[in-house]
Amino acid sequence: MKNLKIGLLGLGTVGSGVYRILTANADKISVNAGKKIEISRILVGDLNKKRSLDIPAELLTDNVRDILDDPGIDIVVELLGGIHPAFEYMLEALNKKKHVVTANKAVIANYGSELAEAAAANMVALKYEASVAGGIPIINALSSALSGNEFFEIAGIVNGTTNYILTQMTEFGLNYEDVLKEAQDKGFAEADPTSDVEGEDVAYKLAILINTAFGLRIPPMNIPREGITKISKDDIEYASQFGYKIKLLAMAKRNGNELECGVQPALIPVAHPLASVSNEFNALFVKGDAVDDLMFYGKGAGSLPTGSAVVGDIIDIARKSDFPECCAFQPAEPPSDLRFTGDGLGMYYINFLVADVPGVLGKVSTAFGDHGISIESVMQRSKSKRAGDDVPVIYILHELHRKQLDQALAEICTYDFIKEVRSILRVEPLT
């Protein structure tokens, strides 16, 4: 039986994990793959860098041609990150009839269709399990075990950095800025955390999930998004008193070819399984017409968990490597209609700061009523305040359209006693 030869592009966090797993579990992997998996070459930036892994020097190269031009290499595993030149390397590999495995969410979200077309034309595989939610095998599940289902809903917590920040804010009553700094000091958050905290990373992953689950194509930049930078520890505490946790949710709903999607912080019921997803963990909730509700939970990042997903893809290719592969990623059509989940029908949490004068609750509640909005719960907090201080008033509103809410708020903000609308957050009952 012929060995399967791999060219690894990149030996950073994920690349090291892949090397470790293929080495440590080589025997089990050979049995499962039906053949021996051999790393024949590894592209690195600096040949002389000190590494914690003990890797034979002859495997390393700083010239990508040693991999892309080697006809003996069956699979190119791209773990460089960034869009260029990772995309060009993958495209060239596919056109040279090499299978491609990648952890690169930016490339798959933006250029997945082009790569999928190249894979199909060359009858080779393009696999990207590691690009979404690290070790959680969601892409594999959607495209094999669950592929008899039509899917209609996705809701997920798919960014470990923001989930860590929100969890620490919740558990220890801390401010966003303090937790972010601590996370940066510990290496859990990037020096420039923008892509994580503003929801860009989540939008990449959601675009990939929308393609894989719904067969719809959406450029990640078109996914409306809102980050977590404006979430206060007060919002988290008030939400908790109403029985909710605040999570950064990726959401998508499909109705035929119509798509509603978005990335935004939302209040979810404390008893829902997504609410117990803490710190660096990720989770994905999907609803299929046959399987109904399904959730996957696990580590969304890290050397070995993400490496596990890459190795799973390699084994899958090994098992099928004598025949053409169909790619889970679809060179699909764009949706016929696209809306932001945040604009559709939904429940809302509103945090007002108001002057402590009589009649506030009556007037605000009446204004909501005049706009056809019904109130689920309301809470005024004047405990332990000093005389004359402004006080928070928190509303949870029943289902309404965002436009209705904006009209009501425009009227309410004309009242003198309204000092500030501090937060408007979506409530997702997830039932």
Next chain:
Amino acid sequence: MKNLKIGLLGLGTVGSGVYRILTANADKISVNAGKKIEISRILVGDLNKKRSLDIPAELLTDNVRDILDDPGIDIVVELLGGIHPAFEYMLEALNKKKHVVTANKAVIANYGSELAEAAAANMVALKYEASVAGGIPIINALSSALSGNEFFEIAGIVNGTTNYILTQMTEFGLNYEDVLKEAQDKGFAEADPTSDVEGEDVAYKLAILINTAFGLRIPPMNIPREGITKISKDDIEYASQFGYKIKLLAMAKRNGNELECGVQPALIPVAHPLASVSNEFNALFVKGDAVDDLMFYGKGAGSLPTGSAVVGDIIDIARKSDFPECCAFQPAEPPSDLRFTGDGLGMYYINFLVADVPGVLGKVSTAFGDHGISIESVMQRSKSKRAGDDVPVIYILHELHRKQLDQALAEICTYDFIKEVRSILRVEPLT
């Protein structure tokens, strides 16, 4: 492209679900499978039975030979349930070089190795995703996307009937007998619920998981088990006051070829994701050396969820049907050492009924100390009792061996004030 022809054995709950999914999602399934899936024959017990499904009469037969002897049938889908003749039909199908898909946990748990050997010898597939936890694609995940991992731990809630009973007892403070009766009236529990409530059903599923995840062979009857019939609403309430929920857990731990396993009710921390698995939902927690902690959550039974798993297996076979398949179920060796999880090191919950006399807590706590047992928490409940009534005293004990506990309890039970040891339950911190 040749159609793939299916012979369905059985048209009950799961069989109807499979028929509905293959019919309703036929287009998507053809694309995913790479060919058309055609149901060519269905074995039923009574040809004239009124059915809610509109099925062409010529598809139905009451003679199994019409399926097993038909060389045109590629896949036999066994959904009869029970061990005989389901096992014999599957064995014959494999030996006639037909692929087999089954939802039959009793057959796979007891005769999986024989069937896997027959599948390997005939170079056909044996697939059994639907036999464990209904729609949750755990078998597929363990044997493909996660197959680069070595697995060490499994913990799962894999019986919907008992989880429904425990959830209702917890949420509404009801007794076991009352909830069981209500569940039977609603059709959620069998008229004879023994296999569910005594843990036999869970033991079947655990034996299959141990094989698939660990590659170890264990007859399900050798798995120690304890059911939920002795759990009282008081235990549930006390556990809740300590921050735990009581769940019927399937547990297995592996150390090389040594296996520790068991089925028993256990207290799990309320913040653990398994604690929010309610009613008929199932969940599986696995720990791999690369992927670390992973949880899958979904519907563990029902026509369409279980049908989804069967259809996933059929599609998987279709994709690979021109080449020999390796079976996830392994004709594996028995473990070199087998222990009951309930005998190993663990934390315990003890519910004593004691006479309300001075010195009880001191004497019991001293006795535990004398046996080297340390106490995590203790609670005495004498609120709202009448003078002279016995009172419950609840202990949560730090890690100890069951033998140590039994020795301490033997001594404690010699004290006159001990009226009864009402419950001894395992506490699983699941960290």
